[in-house]
Amino acid sequence: MKTVNDRIYSAFEWILSRIPGKLGEKARKATGGRFGIGSQVVVGLGGGVTLTLGAILLVLLLMSVVQRGQSEVTQEQMPALVDAFRLFEHSEALVRASPQLLAATSPEELENVRSAVISEEDSLLALVGRVGIQGSEDGGVGRLAEDLVESLNEIHESVGNRMSYQAHLGQMGAEVEAAGFRLQSRLEEEVDDQYFFIYTGLRELDDVPAPPARRTALAEFEHYSGLLSFKASQNEATTLIQQAFTETDSELLLANRERVATALSDVQEALEEIRPPMRDSLSRQIDVLVDLYGGPTGIFATRRRELEEIGRAEDLLARNRTTTAQLVSSVEGLVDGVQVAAAQAANRSSLLVTLGFWFLLGVTLVTLGAAHIAWRHFGQPLIDRLHRLFETTRRMSEGDLEAQVQVEGNDEVTDMAGALEVFRQHALEVQRLNLVEQLAEEVQAKNSALEQTLEDLRRTQQQVVTQEKLASLGALTAGIAHEIRNPLNFVNNFARPVEGTDRRVEGGDGRRDGEQR
Template sequence: MTDPAPEPTASTESPSEGPVTGGQRPAIHRRISTQLYASIVAAVALTIVASIVSWISFNNVDSSQRRVSEESVPELAGAFSLAEFSSALVAAAPRLTTAPPNQFSAISDEVGAVQEAFNEQFEPLTVENPDNPHVQGIARAVDSLDANIDTITADMPQYFILTRKIESLQANIPNLQGEANSILLPAIDDQLFFQATGYRDQESARTNVITRTSAEELLLYRHLNALQADVAQVSELMGSALIASTAEFVEPLQERFESATDRIQISLAAISDMDIAPELQTAVGGLLGLADGTDSPFVVPIDRLRIIERQGSLLAQNQVLAEELLDEVNALVEEAQAGADQATENSAQTISTARILLIIISAVGVTGAALISWLFVGRLLLRRIGRLSGRMRTLAKGELEEEVEIRGQDEIAEMASALEVFRRHALEIQRLNLVEELARELGERNDELQTVLEELGQAQDQIVAREKLAALGEVTAGVAHEIRNPLNFINNFSAASDELLEEMAEIMEELAEHLSEEQKTLLEEITQDLHDNLGRIQSHGKRANRIVQDMLLMGRGGGEAQMTNINDLIHEHSLLAYHSARAQDPEFQVTLEEEFDPDMGEVEVVPQDLGRVFLNFVANAGYATNKKQKELMEAGTVGDYAPTVVLTSRRTDDKVILGVRDNGNGIPADVVEKIFDPFFTTKPTNEGTGLGLALSNDIIREHGGTITVNTQPGEFTEMVVEIPLTQS
């Protein structure tokens, strides 16, 4: 960093053009503002001269234009106004036919106003030119248009009434059909259920096969189905009639409707003994009643179509009249235009003279402006301002070494002097910023070192935890082998003791006659207590044996890797887990849904080990959904909850993704981190060992894969397994 540049010195070119110091203002005659004011005064003087010349020229143009306005333009304006109102009159009929009901009155008033305005505009022409053939043709066309518009105006209220009736029928038909179907469809389902199972409802006894499959029951089911189909047909026929495009299309629909109505009456008579017959008769009668009277779906559309046809005929006639009217109006416009052209030609010569004078004045003004722009603005102002602006941009980029040099004794030189002072101050600030930047970088390096130190500590903790788990696996395998022998003795001798008790019970039966009632009762109680105690010993012995078996499986694999169909493996072990849970709890229920990738194929895995993983996953998922259902049943809020376990599989280019998702209560956030720890379980003491997920995690890691837990408390839990296709 160099020292600040010295103060700028005065230019050697001329003593009068040196830089201006910050405290000295330039002389009045050298200021830019004085020179600009002088240029503006000159421009204003030139403008005044141009205005005087223009005033004289425009007076001449005005006298010529007044002759055009007073003689030719009124006639032309009248013709154009008549053409404008003619177009509005021609468009009146289509506007009436397409007007919405809520706007028809306003549009009708607008059309009436157009008719009155046309007559007011047309009346002077008939007075001034009664024998003009174009005026007579316009009068005939207008009379016919007015008559057609009056007819359409009179028809539209009836058209709107018929349209509202059609909209009402279109809304009522689906409602009445739905009301009938709400009675018919449950009745059809109940009849079909009765014929299939023999039960009318949950309270009644089951009916034998002969009765529920009799001809009467089958005929009743056929009548219900036929009634449902006929109700749908009559609704469709009425709906089709409402949207018919021609009146001839409605008559065959009405005939089919009457035929369907007869079939409905026959079906209603056939089911008259059913409980639903009165209610169904009312619902179907309401639907069929729509076809009665003058508001029938087969009458209203025909009336509206007749109005539409009449309006179409009138619109076609109006189109022909419109062409005649426009031809006559255009002829009037052409006559008026010819007169206006002649008058305009007379004023064109006057305008030409004024144009030449204005061109001369404009040329003088442009030349003066060019001289001012080139000599004063370009050379004196813009060039020096551009140099000052460029120097300011270099200062903004941080280039502070070069001095600011702008010669002169005006405001620009004064700004250059102030910018030089700013440059010197910026050099001092730059030195201070450099020190602050070095301090900030040093702080960032310290933060990075602290982060690396924390990451090293976390890595050390993970290595220690893995060593502990490895040591725990070795100790667990040794302890399990040592515990198995005494467990076998406990299980075997408890079973033998139970058999001895049975033999003793047989001997007691032989000696029963030598014992008193009190002794018999006492011996039976003692025998029962021994049976119960031995049962508890066997139960806890088996549980301890399962724990030992799981501990042994944590230390060794379950077979050799081989090509295995993953979808079949998951399917078989999920069914095994389901039937195992059903054997322990007859009330256990869960729905297994499979969303397997059909292109999964075979993958090289250890099938025994991977099957054990999904056996654990499905068992845990079934346990969670069953527990949630019991809790909801106890609370009386089960609603539509259904225990469900979804099994998924998907194959990508480099791995397979397998999942087990249940809709149980989920896993709390503080428990998720512990579920893979050995001996950790949230189940009761006699239902879980805490080794299933730990063993599953070891198996998946041996396959080179990972297990991810996705859960939301109260909603679901999903175990996702990812296994690479090529294992290292």
């Protein structure tokens, strides 16, 4: 029964045999037509690298999508949300600017408020241009912002015109007051002089008094009555003219004009009773008042324009409130929309992050599973086979050539095992041949040793024979010498003179010595 590895090897060889063309030839040439260690390493590393690269690419893709979502939140939605809030703040600032413009009491204060308003307007329009999103159903945020800016500009213009008219009215009020003062002074002087003349008949203190008939003439009384009537009508007209400065309604201003016209008509009637020199002087001063009140740039026209500007400012303020309410509503809708979009983008990013987590977990589990399979079916069997091959090699290196090499498979390790088995067989054969040669050499050495021993025995035997011969000859020679020496010693002893006992003894010793010799 085939094992899993055998099936893998068979499947690999089957796939390798089906690869067409030069690619198949190169693959079969490189692998030797089998699923060897090189092929296993390439498949294992290639599969791991492919799986890793695929996981990396998918992670990068997922990170790109997440980054795109985060960029949408951080670079689009969040800036839009911030711009919307800032748009709301600038709108509120412009709403507060309208009463400030209307409450300005001097051109300097108006220009200071206007500078702040212009800064807010520029910021608002810049934000509107950057946001570029439609707000409420009544219109876009941009159109409402432009209407608000236009309304503020008109309010500024209206307040400026009103201040100009107020300044002009103040100037004309001073002129009216000066003209009235001059007229009153001249009139009072004339009334006093006429009254003094009627009662004293004197025009000057150094004049001759006029006769009573002249002093009480009808013309003098008519002149005096005309001066009094003129004074009364002029006072009324001046009062009405000054009242025009305080009128707060156009209808009341029109009624004031009618009353001023009536008073001036009475003044003209009173002038008819005044003598010509004085009448002409008073008439010229009255004409000044008439021009100050009723001229194209007079009090009535200026005050009327001022009231129109006040009414226009109120209308603009009302329109500004309506526009502001719509703009605030639109901005709130915009903020809500941006918040919803930001929340959706954040939810998408969170979902992608969650998917990325589970995907990475899945890839990790698949990688661990693939690593386990690769270790179980390739790594561990390969290490076991190499270990067995190593143990067999170690035993053979220690001289145990009887250890058989048993490594299954069809790869380089199997080839190494087969080569090691052939080496073992050859080593056994060589060992047997070496043993025969060693035995032959030992036999030859022993033969040589035996031959040398025989030769040594021959030489020893010859030496023994020679020594025996020499020993026999020595013994014979010694006997002969002894036999010859003894007579000679006897002769020698008797041939010497006797020299005493010591000498004899010495000679005796010498004889004994000679005998021993």
